[in-house]
Amino acid sequence: MDTTERVLVTGGAGFIGTHTVVQLLKQGFKVSIIDNLDNAVEEAVHRVRELVGPQLSENLDFHLGDIRKVEDLEKLFSHNKFAVVIHFAGLKAVAESVAHPMRYFDNNLVGSINLYRIMAKYNCKKLVFSSSATVYGQPNKIPCVEDFELKAMNPYGRTKLFLEQIAQDIQTSDPEWRIILLRYFNPVGAHESGKLGEDPKGIPNNLMPYITQVAVGRLPELNVYGHDYPTHDGSAIRDYIHVMDLADGHVVALQKLLECKDIGCVAYNLGTGHGTSVLEMVAAFEKVSGKKIPVKLCPRRPGDATAVYASTEKAQKELGWKAKYGINEMCRDQWKWASQNPWGYTSKP
Numbered sequence: 300m301d302t303t304e305r306v307l308v309t310g311g312a313g314f315i316g317t318h319t320v321v322q323l324l325k326q327g328f329k330v331s332i333i334d335n336l337d338n339a340v341e342e343a344v345h346r347v348r349e350l351v352g353p354q355l356s357e358n359l360d361f362h363l364g365d366i367r368k369v370e371d372l373e374k375l376f377s378h379n380k381f382a383v384v385i386h387f388a389g390l391k392a393v394a395e396s397v398a399h400p401m402r403y404f405d406n407n408l409v410g411s412i413n414l415y416r417i418m419a420k421y422n423c424k425k426l427v428f429s430s431s432a433t434v435y436g437q438p439n440k441i442p443c444v445e446d447f448e449l450k451a452m453n454p455y456g457r458t459k460l461f462l463e464q465i466a467q468d469i470q471t472s473d474p475e476w477r478i479i480l481l482r483y484f485n486p487v488g489a490h491e492s493g494k495l496g497e498d499p500k501g502i503p504n505n506l507m508p509y510i511t512q513v514a515v516g517r518l519p520e521l522n523v524y525g526h527d528y529p530t531h532d533g534s535a536i537r538d539y540i541h542v543m544d545l546a547d548g549h550v551v552a553l554q555k556l557l558e559c560k561d562i563g564c565v566a567y568n569l570g571t572g573h574g575t576s577v578l579e580m581v582a583a584f585e586k587v588s589g590k591k592i593p594v595k596l597c598p599r600r601p602g603d604a605t606a607v608y609a610s611t612e613k614a615q616k617e618l619g620w621k622a623k624y625g626i627n628e629m630c631r632d633q634w635k636w637a638s639q640n641p642w643g644y645t646s647k648p
Contacts, residue, residue, distance in 0.1 A: 305329040306553065307381045307423075309366055309414065310388030312339035314497040315429070315486055317347050318546040319385065320359065321495070324351045326550055329358040333375060334388065335365040337406075338500055342644040346494045366410035372417040383425040383553055384418060386411065389458070392504035393433065393602050396455035407458035415469060424476040425556045427549055428466055430566070431459045432484045432538070432607055441574070442610040445482070445566045453602030463566065470564035477562045479552040484538035484570030484609050486545050488629040489636035496636030497542075498643030506577060507539075507584075507629075511637035514590040521592050523577055525599035530606060534577035538570035538608035541624035541632070545569055551618045570609025571622040580626065587630040588638075 306323055310316050311332030316339075323330050324347075332344060341361065348356040364371035366388050389407040390396070396403045418424065433456030435443045451457040463480050470476040487507040489496030502518075503509040512518045526533040548569045556562065575583075581592050614620045642648065 303327070303329060304382035304557065305331060305379060307331050307333065307375070307379070307384045309333050309384065309386045310339070310429075312336060312341065312343050312361070313387060315483075315542060315545055316387045317343045317495050318490060318542045319549045320347050321350055321490065322543075322546045322550050323553070324355045324358055331360050331362065331375065331379060331381070333362045333364045333366065333371070336363065338390070340498065340644045343495065343498070346644070350490065350492060350494055366414050367405065369413050369417065372413060376417050376421040376423070381421075381423045383427065383556055384414070384423060385427045385429070385549055385553065386414060387429045389429070391431075391455060393453050393455050394504060394600050396458075397453050397601050400454035403454045403458050408461060411462050412465065415465065419469075419473070424473070426466065426476070426478045427552045427556065428462065428478060428480045430463055430480045430482045431456065432482050432568070432570070432609065434460045434463060434482060435607060437604040438607065441606055442572060442608050443568060444610045445568060445613050452604065456602075467564045474563075476564070477556045477559070478564040479556060479562070480564070480566040481548060481552060482566060482568050483545060484540050484568070484607070486542045487539045488541040488543065488624065488632040490543065491632055491635070493632075493635040493639040496633070496640065496643075498640075506580060507633050510581060510584050510592055511633055513592050514584070514588055514634070515637055515641035517641065519593070520595045521581065522595050522597045523581075524597050525603060526596040528599070528605045530576055532576050532578045535603060536574040536576050536606035536608065538573065539575055539580065539626060539629055540570050540622055541629050544622040544624055548614065548618070548620050551620045555618055567614040567618060568609040568611055569614060569620075570611055571625070572609055572611040574606055574608040575626055580630075583626045584630045584634070587627060588634040
């Protein structure tokens with residue numbers, strides 16, 4: 300297999316993007332990132348270069364650009380020959396999408412449709428798409444299997460669902476396309492070096508960055524949304540997956556696209572296959588960090604499901620991929636990142 304292929308990573312300066320780019324470079328791929336830095340910083344890309352070293356860094360270029368602007372994509376595609384696109388770019392907060400649905404439709408749908416159009420124009424028809432477990436909504440049974448009926452419960456989830464359906468339709472109309480849809484569960488943790496991690500702007504929407512900001516003293520307490528769910532401790536249950544496992548999942552998906560001509564458009568769950576409650580995660584983090592996390596129990600958030608975790612058999616069988624890390628490693632690496640970078644990629648404001 301030719302790993303001198305150039306891969307375009309949209310949203311590559313973000314949390315999952317940076318970790319995936321590190322793994323791609325280590326596998327010998329050339330990588331171009333396009334990111335509008337809406338929820339990311341260029342410092343994260345510098346850290347990627349630091350981690351992989353000067354030699355592999357030569358295979359990485361960064362473009363400040365927005366996939367909602369066709370001219371930004373044109374510029375990129377007219378100067379580079381891309382073998383595959385890994386498409387992360389988009390907004391990803393459930394509660395924010397309920398409050399500002401138009402923002403989500405503009406970012407996630409308009410941007411992606413532009414991207415698909417330019418890819419077709421330049422005959423780059425291999426795509427790894429960053430989807431989400433939110434496409435399952437509140438499933439009738441768990442674990443979630445890829446052929447379940449899809450029914451997103453919020454605007455964010457609907458954008459992922461629409462984009463999956465658009466990808467299916469494009470591939471049906473033109474069988475030259477090869478598309479893998481990766482439905483992530485809940486990415487947490489950080490690179491083991493402590494140099495890369497999740498650095499959300501504003502108040503975090505996800506559990507782990509919220510816990511770590513409380514642990515380093517940036518926030519006074521952790522709001523736990525929903526403590527009356529029909530679960531063993533009343534808090535919601537999710538399938539947390541280490542971001543490095545997720546990054547490796549993208550690399551194997553990409554290799555599958557390059558090797559397998561008749562893959563069509565296929566979806567895979569990326570999760571551990573185990574549910575962990577919010578309060579269990581808090582306890583695991585306290586144990587690893589030695590920090591007490593004050594918790595404030597709050598009402599449920601609109602659009603949140605009770606319990607969601609993945610069936611991972613399909614990814615294991617067809618991609619040869621399985622999550623390696625458990626919640627202790629997730630908390631350990633998350634804490635290493637947070638304790639070394641209490642203010643994320645910036646020094647204290």
